Amino acid sequence: MSAVTDGSRILAALEMVRDPELDEPITSLGFVASCAVSADGRAEVRLRLPTYFCAPNFAFLMVADAHDVVSAMEGVRHTEVVLEDHFAAEAINGGVAARAGFERSFAGEAVGELDQLRADFLRKAVMAGTDQVCRSVLAAGVEPATLVELTLGDVPASRELDRLRQRRGELGLPTGDDAPLLIDPATGAPIGPDAVPGHLRRAHTTRVGIEANTGICRGMLRHRYQNKGEGEEDR
Numbered sequence: 001m002s003a004v005t006d007g008s009r010i011l012a013a014l015e016m017v018r019d020p021e022l023d024e025p026i027t028s029l030g031f032v033a034s035c036a037v038s039a040d041g042r043a044e045v046r047l048r049l050p051t052y053f054c055a056p057n058f059a060f061l062m063v064a065d066a067h068d069v070v071s072a073m074e075g076v077r078h079t080e081v082v083l084e085d086h087f088a089a090e091a092i093n094g095g096v097a098a099r100a101g102f103e104r105s106f107a108g109e110a111v112g113e114l115d116q117l118r119a120d121f122l123r124k125a126v127m128a129g130t131d132q133v134c135r136s137v138l139a140a141g142v143e144p145a146t147l148v149e150l151t152l153g154d155v156p157a158s159r160e161l162d163r164l165r166q167r168r169g170e171l172g173l174p175t176g177d178d179a180p181l182l183i184d185p186a187t188g189a190p191i192g193p194d195a196v197p198g199h200l201r202r203a204h205t206t207r208v209g210i211e212a213n214t215g216i217c218r219g220m221l222r223h224r225y226q227n228k229g230e231g232e233e234d235r
Helices: 008-014 056-071 089-097 101-105 115-139 144-149 159-170 193-225
Strands: 032-038 042-047 078-083
Touching: 008 032, 008 042, 008 056, 042 056, 056 078, 056 089, 056 101, 056 115, 078 089, 089 101, 115 144, 115 159, 115 193, 144 193
Parallel strands: 042 078
Antiparallel strands: 032 042
């Protein structure tokens, strides 16, 4: 049997994998039960979720993304990602291992792949990120009506701004310094002055909803397993 080496490199790679609904890394959420790589490049990752009945489409995305990022690592020759304690684990684990895609993995139950679902959640992440960035701008004394005149380059550098740029980039939306701060995440079109109040309300509601769901999931995971996952952040 190959000797198992430190899994810290695997854990660092898994930070790139996010829960699509919560827009947080599976590492900080505690979804990584264990990870390791052997001296001959065989990587093993075990994932866990807050409940036995977590949505299989969300779970499939996380398992597939984890498989992709670990497989792309230098020195990794074989990757096995195992979702534990989930009602659809057999279909998900087998489908990801076979690179079958979601529809073939759930033959007769799923219609189509998950690209649209991923895009829908990215648009929500853009809205939530817009609220985070705009709150700091408004707190600095900028009037809401003036936000339509601002570009991303006008906003002070911050972790929240970097995150917003990244999410917009993943959707193919403008991310440069000259890009408008307020845009419709579905089209990329700038938000007009009359639409600012409604846009900000939707952004705020989206952020609050995501954060509430994140708190609920963290609590359910702790109750279910009562131990920290690999890379989990203290809360």
